[in-house]
Amino acid sequence: MSRDSRERTLTSKLAEALTSSLHLSEVFSNAEDVLFQLLPADYMALCVSRPGRQGDYDWWATKMPAPFLARYSELAEDDFVRSAVVRRPNLVLRDTEMVPQRKVLERSRWYRYCRELGMPLEQVMSVLLDVKGGVHGGLTLYRERRRPFSRRDQSRLQGLTPLLTHTVRNCRMYAEVAARGQMLDAFFHHRGARCVVRASPFTEELRTPSTTALLKRWFHPSELGSSGLPTELVERLALLAARGGDGRLGWDTWARDGEVRGLADQDLRVTFTRLPERDGQRLWALEFQEIPRAIPVPEAWRQLLTKREAEVVSYVLQGWDNQLIAEHFGRARGTVKKHLQRVFDKLGMDSRKALMSRAGLMSRGPLS
Incomplete structure (x- = not known):
């Protein structure tokens, strides 16, 4: 040679x-x-x-x-x-x-x-x-x-x-990327979240283990893109990224009625969260939450509550926490707590658990 x-x-x-x-x-x-x-x-x-x-x-x-x-x-x-x-x-x-x-x-x-x-x-x-x-x-x-x-x-x-x-x-x-993925993975596992993290609308960095099974449960294969993420969610993320993450128009949350996939007792909510930049790249988290089908606010309660208090109760009955409700209304979490306390005082209750339990009983009507 x-x-x-x-x-x-x-x-x-x-x-x-x-x-x-x-x-x-x-x-x-x-x-x-x-x-x-x-x-x-x-x-x-x-x-x-x-x-x-x-x-x-x-x-x-x-x-x-x-x-x-x-x-x-x-x-x-x-x-x-x-x-x-x-x-x-x-x-x-x-x-x-x-x-x-x-x-x-x-x-x-x-x-x-x-x-x-x-x-x-x-x-x-x-x-x-x-x-x-x-x-x-x-x-x-x-x-x-x-x-x-x-x-x-x-x-x-x-x-x-x-x-x-x-x-x-x-x-x-x-x-x-591996180090960043490990940190994010630990963070989201600690929260028990089902989550996807994207470095851009089209580049995925992390997916917690149970998320893929959830996506298959809630979306038909024809709705999923090549990455396994629904095309509609990728498009929404691209729009949010182009707007600098401004969620004031309601684009930072997305919901699906469970009946679309034969899941009559719950709905799916996806929250888009802008994470801190890393090396000049903006990270985004898509958090998936299966929400028990909302219990309606009893009509008798609506007669006692203000319009805003009734709205707060409706979100509590959907499983939203105070922080999420506050972000939805653009108010401080303390403001939501004050609304809830007034609700408890008017309805004679002392906790969210009692509120949801009583609403559930009232939605089923009198026992026969």
Whole structure:
């Protein structure tokens, strides 16, 4: 096999390894052998910055002593490799392009420190991977002997730089989404909610386990889009997002009569909630609630209550809590509590439970 043919084969294997996982540790483990074949070296290190934590890196290294990485942050300012590549991102540099003279390299604190560790680094080649979005990475190869990296080695790594950058970007994005998903998942599980979280009207980030079964129960397959979410809800979310989440027109809630799906004893309510931004993206939560079919407000009560008090009672009988009622009316929760207290006083009751129980008995009429 010719050298060019072997190089093409190895490059193909490397591309496969770099797309073998969305976890950088697995990717690096799968790719390191092929990288060493393409770019012979004694040591190799990949570092990737941690967003929002300047000077802090995650490391994946091959054959390097543990102290090399453990003390890197305190010696970083003396690392001539780092100071050279940060000025020329995405460009592969050899040591002869990093320091003007060999004697300058040998006098550096970094050079002496590596020799103290029993890792005499005589030649180096490195590239800063500019991932964007506040993230960058670096791939560095070292040789113990004075056998310089050739221009061919440099050209080969330069050709691989876009693929390496793409891999780091994808893995970092996945890690952030996974972490965000875990936090949201824990939050919604704590609330016991059936919920879908979207990063945009068309990109889903999280779905709590029981939500899919609920969707199948309440929607015909023809109503569901490719994501398994009803097309009508996706369209409503797109409208809300375009309006900046303004729910004053009532678009932040959606309801379905249970009789549409043969569920005569309950209705479905979907609440659209705008969550805080993350990395410039607005998150939305769609919370699904199965509401017991509303008990009507007894006519006798309507004679005793004001119009607003009767409206509050009607929502209590639908299972709404004080916060939801307050948001619906655009009032403070304390205002709703005051309305309810006046209702309790007028009807001679002391709790929501008693209110719902009495209304249920009255809706069934006298026992025969």
